[in-house]
Amino acid sequence: MALHPKPWRERYGEEFRALLDDTDLTLRTLIDVVTHAATQQVRARLTLVLVIVAIVMSASVTYLARQAGLTDNILWAPTTPRRALALSATLAPWAGLLVLAYRRHRKPIGKD
Known part of the structure; x- marks a missing residue:
């Protein structure tokens, strides 16, 4: 959860934590969570990412x-x-x- 941006955690954190509590911890789950967190970090910093790409x-x-x-x-x-x-x-x-x-x-x- 800590990998997600703070605004996302504040909005969806409790719900996401409950979902994780009900989900078996597998390699696939871990990959999905890390991938989702990375996607949210990029979205939160889209302008910075676009400037770096430019x-x-x-x-x-x-x-x-x-x-x-x-x-x-x-x-x-x-x-x-x-x-x-x-x-x-x-x-x-x-x-x-x-x-x-x-x-x-x-x-x-x-x-x-």
Whole structure:
């Protein structure tokens, strides 16, 4: 139970504890509980996970672009189709995060 995020434990802890008390402790049960806890931890920190994924993706594409000779540094102009594609691939994760942030924080029109 302690592996789950605190808000989840506060909301579902008693119910979950009762379920565990009524369940035989098997390897499969242990795997299910740990997997569920990990999933809840990721959900609780989704923004952080998405930022880390964006950093890793952008850094990977930049590294590959440097290895392919498309650029000498992390800043480059899209002067050829290959350079434009590499730049787009580097910026795409950040554009996705902006879209998610916009959707999360916008207010519906006409609703206060």
